[in-house]
Amino acid sequence: MILYTLDMIGVAVFAVSGALAAGRKHLDLLGVMVIAVVTALGGGTLRDVLLDRSPVFWVQQPDYLIVAISAGLLTVIYTAFFKPPQRSLLIADACGLALFSLSGAQIAEAARLHGLIVILMGACSGVAGGLIRDVLLVEIPIILKRGNIYATAAIAGIALYLALQKMGIPNSGSMLVGMGTIVSLRLAAIMWGLSLPVYRLRDQE
Amino acid sequence: MILYTLDMIGVAVFAVSGALAAGRKHLDLLGVMVIAVVTALGGGTLRDVLLDRSPVFWVQQPDYLIVAISAGLLTVIYTAFFKPPQRSLLIADACGLALFSLSGAQIAEAARLHGLIVILMGACSGVAGGLIRDVLLVEIPIILKRGNIYATAAIAGIALYLALQKMGIPNSGSMLVGMGTIVSLRLAAIMWGLSLPVYRLRDQE
Amino acid sequence: MILYTLDMIGVAVFAVSGALAAGRKHLDLLGVMVIAVVTALGGGTLRDVLLDRSPVFWVQQPDYLIVAISAGLLTVIYTAFFKPPQRSLLIADACGLALFSLSGAQIAEAARLHGLIVILMGACSGVAGGLIRDVLLVEIPIILKRGNIYATAAIAGIALYLALQKMGIPNSGSMLVGMGTIVSLRLAAIMWGLSLPVYRLRDQE
Numbered sequence: 375m376i377l378y379t380l381d382m383i384g385v386a387v388f389a390v391s392g393a394l395a396a397g398r399k400h401l402d403l404l405g406v407m408v409i410a411v412v413t414a415l416g417g418g419t420l421r422d423v424l425l426d427r428s429p430v431f432w433v434q435q436p437d438y439l440i441v442a443i444s445a446g447l448l449t450v451i452y453t454a455f456f457k458p459p460q461r462s463l464l465i466a467d468a469c470g471l472a473l474f475s476l477s478g479a480q481i482a483e484a485a486r487l488h489g490l491i492v493i494l495m496g497a498c499s500g501v502a503g504g505l506i507r508d509v510l511l512v513e514i515p516i517i518l519k520r521g522n523i524y525a526t527a528a529i530a531g532i533a534l535y536l537a538l539q540k541m542g543i544p545n546s547g548s549m550l551v552g553m554g555t556i557v558s559l560r561l562a563a564i565m566w567g568l569s570l571p572v573y574r575l576r577d578q579e
Numbered sequence: 580m581i582l583y584t585l586d587m588i589g590v591a592v593f594a595v596s597g598a599l600a601a602g603r604k605h606l607d608l609l610g611v612m613v614i615a616v617v618t619a620l621g622g623g624t625l626r627d628v629l630l631d632r633s634p635v636f637w638v639q640q641p642d643y644l645i646v647a648i649s650a651g652l653l654t655v656i657y658t659a660f661f662k663p664p665q666r667s668l669l670i671a672d673a674c675g676l677a678l679f680s681l682s683g684a685q686i687a688e689a690a691r692l693h694g695l696i697v698i699l700m701g702a703c704s705g706v707a708g709g710l711i712r713d714v715l716l717v718e719i720p721i722i723l724k725r726g727n728i729y730a731t732a733a734i735a736g737i738a739l740y741l742a743l744q745k746m747g748i749p750n751s752g753s754m755l756v757g758m759g760t761i762v763s764l765r766l767a768a769i770m771w772g773l774s775l776p777v778y779r780l781r782d783q784e
Numbered sequence: 785m786i787l788y789t790l791d792m793i794g795v796a797v798f799a800v801s802g803a804l805a806a807g808r809k810h811l812d813l814l815g816v817m818v819i820a821v822v823t824a825l826g827g828g829t830l831r832d833v834l835l836d837r838s839p840v841f842w843v844q845q846p847d848y849l850i851v852a853i854s855a856g857l858l859t860v861i862y863t864a865f866f867k868p869p870q871r872s873l874l875i876a877d878a879c880g881l882a883l884f885s886l887s888g889a890q891i892a893e894a895a896r897l898h899g900l901i902v903i904l905m906g907a908c909s910g911v912a913g914g915l916i917r918d919v920l921l922v923e924i925p926i927i928l929k930r931g932n933i934y935a936t937a938a939i940a941g942i943a944l945y946l947a948l949q950k951m952g953i954p955n956s957g958s959m960l961v962g963m964g965t966i967v968s969l970r971l972a973a974i975m976w977g978l979s980l981p982v983y984r985l986r987d988q989e
Contacts, residue, residue, distance in 0.1 A: 396723075397780025404731050405723030406778045419629070424829070426838030428631030436693040450778055458780070488846040505920075510710075512719050514922050518806075518815030526814050573816045573860055575807025575868075601928075602985025609936050610928030611983045624834070633836030641898040655983055663985075715915075717924050 410446030416503035475500035523563035531556035615651030621708035680705035728768035736761035799855035820856030826913035885910035933973035941966035
């Protein structure tokens with residue numbers, strides 16, 4: 375029940391961040407809704423398609439879709455009157471990332487997949503929605519670019535969660551530590567502008 | 580049988596519109612064919628993947644693929660000699676949209692899915708082919724941008740179809756009304772330049 | 785066993801070409817890894833999703849993923865010190881294309897699909913990884929653009945393979961001829977700059 379509530383909060387937060395990103399691209403109202411929904415549900419959808427879970431989660435439980443559309447609509451209405459609260463959104467986004475990454479990892483774990491696949495599927499759940507959003511908006515996906523430790527935070531958190539579990543720590547404990555790691559890595563990266571080194575090929579000089 | 584013929588006409592029309600869009604991007608012949616096929620079959624493919632219908636429709640019935648490739652080739656040959664008939668193409672495209680949207684919605688309906696999912700899957704069938712085409716051609720998808728009531732028309736038509744059915748009107752009747760709604764909304768939008776309001780975020784000023 | 789080794793070489797080569805392409809776009813290290821993995825595994829993944837093989841190949845056999853990541857990492861380390869060997873990479877890439885195309889075609893053949901679908905699925909296995917890579921890097925996919933007989937080579941080789949098989953030539957023989965065709969078409973196209981004619985729509989003048 376708590377997990378369900380947290381999951382819905384994650385969907386709503388990602389829908390808001392999608393709607394805001396769309397708002398910088400002069401889309402019409404429907405386009406904004408499409409981007410909000412894709413950002414919120416895209417990661418989990420890609421995970422479900424790759425794992426061949428049938429059908430994808432929001433087809434079975436339309437609540438997810440309803441929450442994403444509502445959050446997108448509220449964002450449009452809210453930002454018509456007020457400035458979006460950038461700082462609290464970043465924190466909410468970090469929590470959404472942590473939540474989606476670990477719930478995605480647990481789904482892959484339940485299917486008894488290899489640890490590397492569990493990490494990948496978890497990161498995919500957390501990150502692919504934003505990636506598809508950027509592709510639709512014709513921008514190099516931000517998670518590939520400067521990164522600011524986004525997907526990296528997800529990978530680190532999931533790996534720690536798996537390691538703790540192997541050491542015998544109970545599921546709820548290792549999950550909390552994993553999520554805490556993701557949130558704090560993300561927030562630290564934002565505060566101090568941490569990022570991975572950029573790879574530059576020097577064959578053109 | 581009539582539905583099958585209509586469906587094939589839809590595929591052909593969408594393949595033509597894809598080939599024409601590719602013709603403005605200096606692709607080679609194979610690239611044009613790829614874009615024609617993706618535009619014609621992409622929407623239904625995404626629907627089948629999301630609903631986990633196995634395998635996707637054109638893998639089972641290669642006729643669809645043959646029609647799409649032929650229509651693309653004929654477009655290339657035709658436009659080498661003549662100007663494309665823009666106006667009749669727009670009308671044909673509106674019919675293709677209406678057809679694909681309602682046949683997609685009926686597939687989701689047959690799987691006894693939630694009404695919201697039925698609308699989404701129908702709209703996806705009608706619209707996603709053009710969306711993938713634009714992504715491959717590195718343009719912000721036109722259905723997200725100015726819209727001209729494209730996906731909106733699909734959504735309105737499917738919703739009306741579902742509402743009429745709930746009111747007890749027989750399937751064929753409500754389907755005709757739904758398709759008529761989509762075609763007339765589209766053509767009205769083109770004639771009078773109707774569009775949804777654009778959402779502009781004002782946090783940068 | 786030989787096929788498995790060849791397949792792994794194909795994955796490694798495509799991962800290297802992905803990492804090099806990413807190196808021209810100023811991505812961070814993780815972004816480079818993502819692009820390397822997507823280039824190496826994207827084609828087969830799309831094929832598996834379209835054919836609804838469950839789950840996709842690298843989820844079942846994580847070796848593929850490990851090889852792709854290792855090849856990407858080695859590329860980053862290598863190019864920090866040396867220039868990438870462009871010429872040998874092109875030859876390796878041609879071999880990877882030949883390999884993936886024919887192994888993809890055989891998977892579709894084993895599922896008793898229509899010849900046209902076999903060709904399409906084979907070409908998709910060989911080509912779609914590079915296509916997704918270009919979409920993520922926001923470039924018009926190179927296989928659509930000037931082509932240099934890339935997807936065309938794959939299609940020709942697979943078609944020849946199918947034709948030879950129909951004429952009663954044993955599988956291993958027709959496969960070798962098919963792969964040889966792809967590699968030599970590709971290398972000939974690179975050496976003499978062969979390409980398909982570009983399609984130019986003239987409705988704007």
